Amino acid sequence: MVVLIVACNSLSAQDAVKPNPPGIAKKHSLVLDIGGGYSNYLSPLNFKATGIEKDYVRSGPAATIRILWQPQYRLRLGLETGFCNFYSYRLVNGNKKGKVSVSAIPVMVVWSMAIVKRLDIFAGFGTYMLTSKLDYEGKVISKLNSLGTSVALAYKIPISKTTAIAAEAKWMNAFQTKDDVVSAELRVVWKFFQWDGRKGK
Amino acid sequence: MVAAGCKNEYKVVMPDASGWNLFNSPGALPLAFASRTAMEGVYSVFNGSDIFGELSAIKWSYTIKNADTVFHVSGFFGKDIAYFIGTGKKLNGSILINGYWRKMVSTETGLIRLIISAENGSSILLGPNPIVTPGSITIDGFFGNQQQEPVIPITFKYTRKLNNSPSPFRILAHRSGGRTSDLLSVSENSVEMILKTAEFGSTGIEIDVRLSKGGIPILYHDNTINLRTTQKSGLLGPVENYTYEQLSTFVRLTHGEKIPTLKDALETVVYKTGLTFVWLDTKYAGSLAIVRAIQKEYLQKAAAAGRTLQIVIGLPGDEQLEQFLALPDYASAPSLCELSLADVERSKAIIWAPRFTEGTQNDNVALVHQQGKQAFVWTLDVPEFITSFINEGQFDGILTNFPSCVAYNYYVH
Numbered sequence: 001m002v003v004l005i006v007a008c009n010s011l012s013a014q015d016a017v018k019p020n021p022p023g024i025a026k027k028h029s030l031v032l033d034i035g036g037g038y039s040n041y042l043s044p045l046n047f048k049a050t051g052i053e054k055d056y057v058r059s060g061p062a063a064t065i066r067i068l069w070q071p072q073y074r075l076r077l078g079l080e081t082g083f084c085n086f087y088s089y090r091l092v093n094g095n096k097k098g099k100v101s102v103s104a105i106p107v108m109v110v111w112s113m114a115i116v117k118r119l120d121i122f123a124g125f126g127t128y129m130l131t132s133k134l135d136y137e138g139k140v141i142s143k144l145n146s147l148g149t150s151v152a153l154a155y156k157i158p159i160s161k162t163t164a165i166a167a168e169a170k171w172m173n174a175f176q177t178k179d180d181v182v183s184a185e186l187r188v189v190w191k192f193f194q195w196d197g198r199k200g201k
Numbered sequence: 202m203v204a205a206g207c208k209n210e211y212k213v214v215m216p217d218a219s220g221w222n223l224f225n226s227p228g229a230l231p232l233a234f235a236s237r238t239a240m241e242g243v244y245s246v247f248n249g250s251d252i253f254g255e256l257s258a259i260k261w262s263y264t265i266k267n268a269d270t271v272f273h274v275s276g277f278f279g280k281d282i283a284y285f286i287g288t289g290k291k292l293n294g295s296i297l298i299n300g301y302w303r304k305m306v307s308t309e310t311g312l313i314r315l316i317i318s319a320e321n322g323s324s325i326l327l328g329p330n331p332i333v334t335p336g337s338i339t340i341d342g343f344f345g346n347q348q349q350e351p352v353i354p355i356t357f358k359y360t361r362k363l364n365n366s367p368s369p370f371r372i373l374a375h376r377s378g379g380r381t382s383d384l385l386s387v388s389e390n391s392v393e394m395i396l397k398t399a400e401f402g403s404t405g406i407e408i409d410v411r412l413s414k415g416g417i418p419i420l421y422h423d424n425t426i427n428l429r430t431t432q433k434s435g436l437l438g439p440v441e442n443y444t445y446e447q448l449s450t451f452v453r454l455t456h457g458e459k460i461p462t463l464k465d466a467l468e469t470v471v472y473k474t475g476l477t478f479v480w481l482d483t484k485y486a487g488s489l490a491i492v493r494a495i496q497k498e499y500l501q502k503a504a505a506a507g508r509t510l511q512i513v514i515g516l517p518g519d520e521q522l523e524q525f526l527a528l529p530d531y532a533s534a535p536s537l538c539e540l541s542l543a544d545v546e547r548s549k550a551i552i553w554a555p556r557f558t559e560g561t562q563n564d565n566v567a568l569v570h571q572q573g574k575q576a577f578v579w580t581l582d583v584p585e586f587i588t589s590f591i592n593e594g595q596f597d598g599i600l601t602n603f604p605s606c607v608a609y610n611y612y613v614h
Contacts, residue, residue, distance in 0.1 A: 047434040048457055052450065089435065093450050100435035100451065132437040137446050140414075142438030144425065177437070178428055 029070040029194045031078075035168065035187025036063040041087040042180040053092040060085025060103075062183040064152075064170070066122075068112055072197065080110040080124050080150070084172065086179055091136070098136025104128040104174065108150060115153075120166075122152040128174040146176035154187065162191040213308045213384040216301045216348045218287070221314055224299040229290040236296070237261045237272060237289070239331035240317075240338070242359050243613050246278070249344065249355030253302075254280030257357055258612035262399035265473040273400045274298055276357070277609035281306045282584060284605040285313045285344075286400045291327055294319045302344055305383060305603055312351045315342030322359070335360050363612040371478050371598025372607045374403035375580050376422055377466070379602045381430055381455045388454035389430065390420040392461045395469045398476070402608025405478025406470070407515070407579075407600055410463055410492060411485050413445040418463035418492055422484065430454060441485070463492070467499040471508055479512045480537055480577075480600070486520040493528050496535070513537040513552060522548055537577070542568065550574070554600070557581050561594035570595070581607070 039062035047054070062085070068078030088101035108126030115121050128148045134140040152170035159165055166187040173180050219225070244257045257276045264271055276285045287300020298315040317323040322338030325331050338359040345351035376389035378398035387393040390409055398406055409422040421440050423430055432453045440448060440460070448460050461469075463481070470476050481492060496512050503510035513535045516522045522540060525531050525548055538550035542565060545553045553569045554577040555562060566576040579600035581587050587603075590596060591610045599607050 043433070045433055047432045047451070047453055049450070049453055087435070091450070096450075098450065102435045102437070130437055132435055134436060134443070134447060134451065136450060137444065140436075140442050140447065142436065142442050144437040176427070178433070 027072055027194055028197050029191045031066075031068040031070050031076070032190045032192050033066040033068060033078075033166075033187060034064070034190075035166070035185040036061065037168075037183055037185030038062060039084050039086075039172075039181050039183035042182060043178055045087060045089070054089045055091075056087060056089045058087050060088070062170075062181075062185060064106075064168075064183075064185060064187070066110055068110070070191070074113045076112040078110050078112070080106060080108040080122075080126075082106055084181055084183065086130075086181060096137065098134070100136075101133045102130060102179075103133075104130050104172075104179070106148070106150065106172065108148075110150075118156045120154045120156060122150070122154065122170075124150040124152075128172070128177075128179070130174065130177060130179075144177070146174040146179070148172065148174035148176075148179075156189060164189040211308055211384060213303070213310055213386075214347065215303075215386045216310060216312045218299055218301050218312055221297075221299050223292065224290060224297050224314070226292065229292040229297060232272070232289045232291055232296065233327075235329070235331055236291070236326045237274070239326050239333050240274070240289075240296075241363055242333065242338075243361045243363060244276075244338075244340065244357035245360050247356040247358065249353065252280070252344075252353075253278040253283050253355070256360075256609075256613050258363055258609050259357070260363065260402065260608065260612065263475055264396045264399065266396070274300075275400050275402060275605070275608075277402055277605045277612065279609055279613070281309075282603050282606045284401065284609075287313065287315070291323070294323060294327065296323045296326060298340070298342070305605070308384065309346070311344055311346040311349065313342065313344040313355070314351050315340045315355075315357075317341075333359055364614045366614075367595075367597060369404070369477065369597075370611055371405050371577060372403050372604050372611065373405045373407050373478065373480060373577065373579075373598055373600040374398045374401065374604045375407055375600055375602045377406045377408050377420070378403065379604070383602055386456065388456045388458050390422055390461070391454050391456075391458040392465055392469050393456070393458050395466060395476070396473060398604065399474060401604045403476065403604040405476055405480065405511075405598070407480040407482050408463075408466055409482045409484050411440055412487060412491070413443060413448060414441060415444045416491060417445040418495060419445060419448065420461050420463065420466055426452060432457070463495050464499075467495065467502075467512065471499055471503045471506060471510065477509055477511065478598070479510070480515050481512065482515040482517060483521050483524075487524065489514060489521070489524045489528060493530070493534055500535075511535060513550075515554075516540065516544070516548060516550065539579075545569070545574065552577055552597075554579055557586060557590070561590060561596075563593075563595050566595040584610075 041058040064082035066080045068076045070076045086102040091098045108124035110124040112122045127145045130144045132142045150172045154166040154168040156164040156166040168185045170183045259276045282305035285302040287298045296317040303310040340357040343351035378394035381389045516538045532549045536550040537552040538545045552575045569576045575597040577598035578596045
């Protein structure tokens with residue numbers, strides 16, 4: 001991933017960012033980036049129990065909210081959260097039935113930059129706040145935080161000076177619990193606050 | 202992120218030793234008790250000493266499976282925490298040993314096939330009253346790598362009896378046999394590991410006790426359900442969040458075993474193994490009354506079964522000590538205290554168990570011995586430290602993740 005970021009940085013330097021002409025104020029923006037879609041759980045689910053039938057569901061809704069500080073430089077910095085259904089399964093053990101579901105709320109520091117015009121990459125690092133819900137001979141809700149990362153690619157189409165829509169593909173990885181998830185989301189990107197930075201030379 | 206991506210996942214694929222036709226032939230019969238015990242001893246290793254070291258301590262153990270007693274022969278080596286484990290039979294006047302070897306410092310393993318011919322000592326071992334003298338038994342054979350046919354020669358020659366001083370010396374297996382992370386073929390704190398641990402040289406076990414929701418004592422080490430110890434089940438957080446019914450249905454240990462109850466574990470120890478010591482490491486801070494009741498029940502069962510077995514309640518911290526002192530019969534409950542000598546006295550513990558980082562502490566150990574108590578040390582895994590504690594220390598037992606290494610050092614001492 002480090003190689004990818006370096007490569008993207010180089011591409012961006014050549015293709016994406018044109019410095020402001022001398023004497024022109026550099027704009028800073030705060031961007032709200034919000035969207036939702038569908039996720040698919042990739043990691044193996046290897047819980048093996050003789051005589052117990054299980055029916056796994058690996059896909060479910062996903063949503064992401066980001067707030068990014070967008071200076072007139074290549075890298076943008078922000079915070080990301082959202083929601084993702086990782087997986088669930090129903091279980092039949094003789095005449096008893098149960099259900100388990102695992103979902104996550106990511107809380108990440110996220111970096112973003114344009115690779116080429118309209119195509120942005122996002123890389124996040126932080127924690128996944130996991131929630132496990134068990135319904136079998138009683139209900140149990142347990143929570144666990146797992147360090148993790150995310151990488152996303154978004155293609156943006158501007159629809160006004162401050163607003164764009166985007167399609168995004170994202171990969172999420174929680175280290176401790178070895179969860180890998182991909183998602184596809186439709187997004188709205190809104191530059192909701194702007195201010196002037198220092199003057200260029 | 203990069204570090205996580207570069208992490209290696211090591212795996213040991215245990216070789217399948219069932220393919221030796223000679224060993225499987227219908228004429229191959231089990232060995233008698235006298236043959237097995239006479240074979241035990243310290244052997245010099247000739248061919249193969251560059252791989253395994255110059256000495257091996259060979260010892261038999263047993264477990265009971267489906268009402269049948271299964272005997273295993275183990276050879277403990279001095280190099281790279283290597284060992285072999287096999288089974289033995291007699292055929293046409295020879296003794297055959299068939300099994301696998303493993304090095305705990307790596308993922309190296311393979312098959313091993315050994316023969317004691319009539320001229321090399323099987324006539325002595327298979328006789329009515331075998332008396333073994335130095336040089337009277339030579340074990341010849343071959344070992345191989347992974348599942349390859351064994352073709353590398355190895356030779357053992359009997360040199361002396363196994364050391365047995367001090368006696369009893371407790372070779373205590375951490376988490377019932379060794380950590381799951383040591384790539385053993387069964388999971389830590391499982392009934393399956395308890396059945397296997399004597400093959401690694403253990404004479405006793407340490408097991409980790411927690412309470413499920415509802416108060417059933419179970420064996421589990423970590424604070425939370427995680428992928429180090431269990432398969433991915435979707436259940437997260439402390440085991441104490443879940444009832445035993447829920448854990449038993451949804452959670453499988455790394456190699457597919459169920460989390461056992463303390464009663465499952467002790468039932469196995471008493472009726473299916475020859476283990477002589479159990480250290481209940483209490484990992485929770487609540488009342489110890491249920492653990493004490495189970496301890497008492499299984500000490501009675503062991504006595505009724507004619508077993509010599511000690512079961513002690515471990516006191517690793519102040520919270521457990523206070524809970525233990527709150528028991529009405531704490532003074533008569535066998536316990537092991539990891540705290541100060543004053544706390545050993547206060548709790549009436551029969552064993553003091555300091556951490557190895559404090560050194561051999563020979564003066565304190567002598568003091569404990571004077572009071573008629575024993576001293577164990579935990580958790581010793583580095584071979585040089587194990588050698589040093591056995592050669593220079595006075596402890597009565599060592600807790601370790603590598604019981605085969607302690608067994609080697611003790612028996613060849």
